[in-house]
Amino acid sequence: RKEVEQDPGPFNVPEGATVAFNCTYSNSASQSFFWYRQDCRKEPKLLMSVYSSGNEDGRFTAQLNRASQYISLLIRDSKLSDSATYLCVVNIGNFNKFYFGSGTKLNVKP
Amino acid sequence: DTAVSQTPKYLVTQMGNDKSIKCEQNLGHDTMYWYKQDSKKFLKIMFSYNNKELIINETVPNRFSPKSPDKAHLNLHINSLELGDSAVYFCASSQDPSSSDTQYFGPGTRLTVL
Numbered sequence: 001r002k003e004v005e006q007d008p009g010p011f012n013v014p015e016g017a018t019v020a021f022n023c024t025y026s027n028s029a030s031q032s033f034f035w036y037r038q039d040c041r042k043e044p045k046l047l048m049s050v051y052s053s054g055n056e057d058g059r060f061t062a063q064l065n066r067a068s069q070y071i072s073l074l075i076r077d078s079k080l081s082d083s084a085t086y087l088c089v090v091n092i093g094n095f096n097k098f099y100f101g102s103g104t105k106l107n108v109k110p
Numbered sequence: 111d112t113a114v115s116q117t118p119k120y121l122v123t124q125m126g127n128d129k130s131i132k133c134e135q136n137l138g139h140d141t142m143y144w145y146k147q148d149s150k151k152f153l154k155i156m157f158s159y160n161n162k163e164l165i166i167n168e169t170v171p172n173r174f175s176p177k178s179p180d181k182a183h184l185n186l187h188i189n190s191l192e193l194g195d196s197a198v199y200f201c202a203s204s205q206d207p208s209s210s211d212t213q214y215f216g217p218g219t220r221l222t223v224l
Contacts, residue, residue: 034212038151042217042218043200043215043216043217043218044153044200044215045215046212046213049212085151087153097155097158097166098155098213099155100145100152100153100154102150102151102152102153103151
């Protein structure tokens with residue numbers, strides 16, 4: 001079983017739409033959670049960390065549900081530039097060992 | 111200036127050859143990583159070094175040997191390349207091996223084994 005699972009999509013949405021991605025993780029000892037963004041043929045870049053209380057950064061809101069072991073990302077008012085693959089990332093315990101999901105692809109259409 | 115750089119960007123080689131990929135970071139970070147991203151886009155950690163010391167060594171064939179001459183460099187040498195080694199290899203760095211630290215990725219090296 002994979003440490004981190006995501007719906008691969010693609011999610012095809014019109015500009016201005018609200019879209020949500022979920023991600024589940026298998027290890028209850030997971031300590032830190034992140035969303036990274038990866039554009040086609042580019043490297044992953046940190047979008048935002050995910051905190052227990054939930055956090056917001058502009059149009060992006062991340063939530064963590066430890067009891068159910070899932071993480072969500074909500075994007076409001078989608079822009080064409082939001083088109084990318086969104087990677088859910090979990091860190092388990094010591095030594096900065098990060099586990100990446102396989103990503104959810106988002107296509108925002110005009 | 112590029113924060114994390116890798117060379118080469120593309121590498122095409124025959125099965126059985128030995129090749130190296132180099133990585134350098136100018137962020138002053140203590141920890142560096144190698145990841146492999148396969149054709150299904152699954153990004154998996156291979157190795158991690160902290161201050162030139164190996165701290166993570168996932169289940170990777172021993173044909174892969176990382177080398178860290180100093181904390182700003184982490185190179186990856188691959189012996190006897192196989193078809194299944196074809197992937198994009200990303201180098202990354204972070205300030206220290208704390209669990210909440212952001213990782214910064216290099217642009218990747220696209221390896222194709224023929």
